[in-house]
Amino acid sequence: MKTKNIKVTKQREIILDELRSLVTHPTADELYTNIKSRLPRVGLCTVYRNLERFYKEGLIGKIKGKPCRYDGKIESHNHIKCINCGKIEDLFVDIPVDTVEIDKLGYKLHSYKVEINGLCRKCNKESGRKKHVNKT
Amino acid sequence: MKTKNIKVTKQREIILDELRSLVTHPTADELYTNIKSRLPRVGLCTVYRNLERFYKEGLIGKIKGKPCRYDGKIESHNHIKCINCGKIEDLFVDIPVDTVEIDKLGYKLHSYKVEINGLCRKCNKESGRKKHVNKT
């Protein structure tokens, strides 16, 4: 009988390993560039494909935006994003959420996280001078 | 001398009015479709342009995703999203965030909101049967 044939390919291992080795939150394209040295023939779509898959399997985090960014850490944590330069950093704060309203709406809670926006130290200092504003 | 000449156009008024009249969180395209009856000759890019502008002016909210969704309410509130069907509903709960860690990182706090994921009542009931999963 046919068992489901799930393969552990070199590219899959390296993509996950590389993402996990980073403290930053790369885009698919940035990760693709990083990985090129280890896997010169890899295609960008393979990176996308596997990132999306890891995300759905709960192995990595995904931060939606334009473009999306990925996160090798899965321990529950939050992000703070600089509204000027777009950089995202980790933030380990405990956020207590009252579930009463959630129950009232009839939802079964899965996960939650806080998205914090601010001005990073660097941009804050520079804000008196020129203004360079990123999108996303 | 030239004063800045900011115009209140019909399309701008209608786009904002229409978004505010909704309790849902439409995409630019959905809003564009709604508006067609009131402004038959409007272009999709005008809708995008103005939504982006309202967002930057702080008049409306924007929920990033693929595609992005817009929110006519600005009073601080949070969203709960169904991980199965993708629907987003409002959630008015007070979430206190400890700013000590934020200060430590040197950020100047601007705003924050909680993104909650769960299974809505409808999808929860149906989850025993077929599984229809949306993207975003």
Added chain:
DNA sequence: ATGCAAATGATAATTATTATCATATGAAAA
């Protein structure tokens, strides 16, 4: 070794969003 489903990489397609630019329009001045 062999069979074969699953994964890859090349390419093309799609989706969402944004830029360009000629034309139209609203606000202020005359």
Added chain:
DNA sequence: TTTTCATATGATAATAATTATCATTTGCAT
């Protein structure tokens, strides 16, 4: 009012990010 003209619009094209298609390759189970 009429005129002026910067700003907004709509048509079109362009771009950016992501996803689909499909022939080929590669691991896993026999």
